[in-house]
Every structure is written in C-alpha cells, then in structure tokens.
C-alpha cells in the first residue's frame with residue numbers, strides 16, 4: 249500500500265508552528281508520512297492566521313495558487329487554525345478553495361476528516377473545546393535545528409481585547425497539565441535540545457489546580473496550595489537542568505506578577521527577555537482596547553521589571569490607528585516608547601476583524617494614510633531605539649547558545665544571548681548546541697557580530713577591539 253504523504257505550511261504566530269508539530273504527530277501516528285515539499289504531497293495543509301486582514305489575504309492567494317495545481321494532481325487541500333475557525337465552511341462551500349477545514353481544537357479529528365474528504369464528503373470540524381490541550385501528544389519537530397523547541401503550555405484566550413479575533417478563533421483559555429510539560433521538556437533535553445520556549449496567548453495567566461480549570465481565588469495564594477501558577481511552572485521547568493534555557497511568550501502586562509519577575513531573576517537559565525505588548529501609549533485608547541491597564545500602570549510594570557531584571561531586554565507590540573485614535577493619542581504612544589526604549593517592537597496598523605467588540609462598537613475611522621504615517625513614525629522611532637540598544641551591547645561578553653550556521657556565511661555560527669539578541673561569530677572549533685562566550689565587536693542594525701572567547705588570553709582582544717570597533721551599516 250502506498251503511504252500517504254502530507255505537507256504543512258504554518259502562517260502567523262509561534263503557536264501555529266507548535267500546533268503544526270502536534271498535527272504532524274497526530275497524522276504520523278496514523279501512518280501518514282511527512283514530506284518537506286508540497287509537490288510530493290497527497291495532502292497539503294495550511295495552518296492559518298486570522299489576526300489581520302492582510303494575513304488572510306496572503307493565505308487566500310496561496311490557496312488559489314494551490315487550487316490551480318490541484319487540477320493536475322488531485323491533491324487534497326486543508327485549511328487549519330484561526331482562519332479555518334473564523335470562516336468555517338465558507339472556504340469549502342462558497343469559495344470551493346479547500347477540501348478540509350479544521351479549527352485549532354479539532355486536530356485529533358484530522359485523520360477522519362481526511363478520510364471523509366477522500367470519499368468526497370464535506371470535511372469540516374470547527375468545534376472549540378474547553379479542555380483540549382493536546383497534552384498527551386508528543387509533537388513531531390518540523391524544520392527543527394535540534395537546539396531550540398516550542399512547548400505549548402496553554403491554549404485560547406479569555407481577555408477579549410476589543411481589536412482581537414483570537415478569543416473567537418482559539419476559544420476559551422485552558423492550561424495544560426504541568427507534569428506533561430515537564431515530561432516533554434525532559435524528553436527534549438534527552439534528545440539534545442538546549443532551549444525551550446513556553447508558549448501561550450497569555451502565559452502569565454497559566455493556572456493548574458488539578459484539572460486545568462479556570463483560576464479562581466486561590467490564584468493569589470498559589471504558593472500555599474497545590475495549585476501551580478506561571479511563576480511555579482517556570483521554576484519547575486528551570487530546575488530540570490541548568491543546561492536548558494527557558495524562554496516564554498506572550499505575557500500580558502496586567503497578569504505579569506512580581507513572582508514571575510523574581511523567578512526570572514533567580515534562575516540564570518531563564519532568559520532575561522520579556523515580550524510585553526503595550527498596544528498603545530494612550531490610556532483612553534487602552535480603555536477602548538479593553539486591555540485592563542493604563543499607560544501609567546504599564547510604566548510601573550516596566551520599572552518593576554527593570555528593578556528585578558536590570559540587564560533584561562523588553563520587546564512589545566504596538567497597534568496604530570485604532571478606532572478614534574487622535575493625534576494626541578499617537579503622540580502619547582511615541583512618548584511612552586521614548587520612556588521605555590524597547591529593545592524591539594512588532595508594529596501594526598489596526599485591521600478591523602469581524603465579530604470583535606471593536607467591530608461591533610466602534611468605527612474604524614482613522615483614514616488609511618494617517619494610519620500609515622503614524623506607523624512610519626512609530627517604526628522610525630523604534631529603529632532608533634533598537635540601534636541604540638544593539639550598539640550598547642558592543643564590547644560586552646555574551647553567553648550565546650549556538651543555534652546553527654549564519655544565513656550569510658558558512659564560516660560563521662549564529663546564536664542568541666539571554667536577551668534574545670542575535671549574534672554571529674566565526675565557527676572556530678565550536679559546535680551547534682554549545683554555549684559560548686562571545687565578545688561583541690561590532691553590529692549591523694539587527695545583529696551583533698563578535699568573536700568567541702576561548703580562554704582568558706582572549707580577553708586581551710577586548711582592548712584591541714576597543715580601538716578598532718565601528719558600527720557597520722545595516723545592509724552588511
């Protein structure tokens with residue numbers, strides 16, 4: 249019998265990359281075989297994103313392209329994830345673009361859906377679950393570098409930010425059994441992995457009290473009870489091995505507790521890097537966004553982060569041109585960026601999403617050209633801050649985990665420091681997966697360039713390099 253081959257493309261966030269690994273596990277367990285190329289596949293799956301309209305447009309374009317080829321080779325095409333959940337059977341029934349539609353909580357049903365589609369039946373499952381965490385499934389690591397891996401610790405989101413479609417596409421928040429997280433981490437460590445990223449829409453709201461049920465009053469007393477909150481989970485994972493680095497994403501400012509910060513500070517193997525989406529610097533806009541904090545409150549959180557983790561890096565997400573955003577609101581966003589000086593930011597133009605609170609309640613009334621101008625101003629300011637931050641890392645020694653070879657040179661390794669800065673340096677005798685001390689000597693706009701320090705004698709280089717270092721332009 250011919251083994252059926254499947255191929256998956258992931259769009260959007262890290263959570264989708266992680267979900268694609270779960271999907272691969274489910275399908276390989278049923279005897280299907282993963283293939284790296286769409287051309288060889290009997291089944292092509294797109295794991296999709298619905299967060300902004302342009303993300304969906306990109307996927308539609310790809311689906312149309314795949315459909316053209318399909319006429320020749322009869323491949324089955326499936327759409328998974330957030331866009332599947334949002335559009336349900338529209339892509340199948342009205343637009344005839346796909347054969348299979350599976351939402352984020354329906355991946356266990358995929359083998360069955362594939363059979364249905366093969367029989368020419370309607371293959372749709374977009375049922376959202378309050379319990380599904382895929383805790384028992386050991387993900388098949390796709391396109392893995394063998395050094396870093398994602399571990400999903402929770403699913404869904406209960407926050408209801410007014411601009412966001414995620415609560416509708418990924419459903420209610422639920423946390424995964426911590427012991428399954430620990431055992432997945434240990435397995436990865438045994439296979440030689442050196443870094444894991446704990447993933448969730450809002451990791452700080454992780455809560456387990458035996459059945460994964462939603463947090464209640466015990467959350468604040470979690471230290472005195474059997475309940476496990478995010479700080480406890482971080483601690484448990486960090487204690488598995490000092491050789492294993494821990495990252496996590498994404499944090500919501502309103503849920504990031506001092507306990508989490510103290511835990512990050514206490515364990516050298518928990519990376520000193522926090523992604524803390526601010527969205528806007530205007531408290532009026534934040535209120536309309538239903539974010540649950542003010543600009544002042546966010547700044548206070550930043551001060552607390554810097555107090556506990558003075559050497560930490562902070563990145564953020566910013567949305568510009570949200571409903572009724574005034575020029576003054578926009579100036580407040582620029583002002584808060586000036587105050588915080590983020591190491592890095594993902595910056596977006598507001599894109600109205602169907603069903604969200606903002607779509608129902610507010611008008612998307614900032615003209616497109618104003619949105620674009622504001623975005624450009626935000627990007628320009630962030631580029632200035634990012635450049636300042638990266639330059640400040642020159643002449644410092646960084647503890648770098650080697651992830652693989654540099655994209656631009658076969659003779660160079662690429663790795664990251666604890667603060668998530670990318671560093672490239674000559675390979676010498678080092679190996680992938682090794683921790684190396686690297687002296688940063690110069691930089692581009694996004695990458696540090698350095699030299700590994702093999703023994704104490706190499707520290708002498710530092711003095712030499714002080715004389716010679718210069719900032720290279722960004723196109724190098």
Ligand code: 5AD
Nearest residue numbers: 411412525565566567596597598599
């Ligand atoms: N329009 C623009 N950006 C959005 N994001 C979420 N929803 C929207 C939207 N409707 C951004 C937020 C979030 C990141 C993942 O995507 O900044 O933090």
Ligand code: SF4
Nearest residue numbers: 405407408409412414
């Ligand atoms: Fe969306 Fe807000 Fe949940 Fe993040 S926290 S996924 S922005 S609703």
